[in-house]
Amino acid sequence: MGHDALPAYEVYALRYAAHDRPRRDNFIAGSDPHDAAMPMDYFVWAIRDGSAVWLVDTGFNADMAQRRARTFLRCPIRSLAGLGVSAADIRDVIVTHLHYDHAGNLDLLPTARIHIQEREVHYATGCQMCRPLFRAAFAVEDVVEVVKGVYADRVSFCQGDTRIAPGIEVSLVGGHTNGLQVVRVHTQRGWVVLASDASHYYENMDAQMPYPIVFHVGDMVAGWDKVRALADSPQHVVPGHDPDVLRRYPTPPGLPAGLQGEVVSLHEPPSR
Numbered sequence: 001m002g003h004d005a006l007p008a009y010e011v012y013a014l015r016y017a018a019h020d021r022p023r024r025d026n027f028i029a030g031s032d033p034h035d036a037a038m039p040m041d042y043f044v045w046a047i048r049d050g051s052a053v054w055l056v057d058t059g060f061n062a063d064m065a066q067r068r069a070r071t072f073l074r075c076p077i078r079s080l081a082g083l084g085v086s087a088a089d090i091r092d093v094i095v096t097h098l099h100y101d102h103a104g105n106l107d108l109l110p111t112a113r114i115h116i117q118e119r120e121v122h123y124a125t126g127c128q129m130c131r132p133l134f135r136a137a138f139a140v141e142d143v144v145e146v147v148k149g150v151y152a153d154r155v156s157f158c159q160g161d162t163r164i165a166p167g168i169e170v171s172l173v174g175g176h177t178n179g180l181q182v183v184r185v186h187t188q189r190g191w192v193v194l195a196s197d198a199s200h201y202y203e204n205m206d207a208q209m210p211y212p213i214v215f216h217v218g219d220m221v222a223g224w225d226k227v228r229a230l231a232d233s234p235q236h237v238v239p240g241h242d243p244d245v246l247r248r249y250p251t252p253p254g255l256p257a258g259l260q261g262e263v264v265s266l267h268e269p270p271s272r
């Protein structure tokens, strides 16, 4: 099947939380000596073709924000109403990895199919979770929701690189967690890659400085090359937590006032 036959999806990033933090928290080593601020944004991503919607990651809720001292801006699931998407419209959820900021709120999507790497489920339920170092960014209730989903026949296990639908593909990257996957989406401007936590900020990937939460540094570094190879250009790679995403991409028309500046269209070219 050639490119012409693939759907050209709309892809949106929606910010739902934020965190003020210093630069040194965002790089494994070699951060500059100045204690500059480098805030973090939290996103979910929606892929749409007409009435069909795929949600990429599910964010966290207000309770989790309080427990983790994050600034909660809005429920990421209910806020999709601003794009004309209700929770009932979401039949498929692609979970990039099971960290608390990516895999909460599954209780709000009780019938959606969950697409996740088998390796991530093994990681989140296996011996590495005996170590506080590796389990710190997981919330057990999110992992339990996925395990319940397995028993309810609503989990699709991805093994490596997998096609979810024509023009929507996931690729196993690992690194940040053992089973992190990135999402490649065909749009009107070509193949866009939602890198999620393969690169939290543009700078992690561009300066080749890993984010400090990392299971396997070698896989993370190799993941940057893989992400670039999957995208049509470096301008087609969207990092997982960078506030610059909201500055680079245009706002879709028709947003309610409360979402102005909080949702951007990734299927449009960035301004820089």
Ligand SMILES: [Zn+2]
Pocket: 097, 099, 137, 176, 197
């Ligand atoms: Zn993560």
Ligand SMILES: [Zn+2]
Pocket: 099, 101, 102, 197, 240, 241
């Ligand atoms: Zn994250």
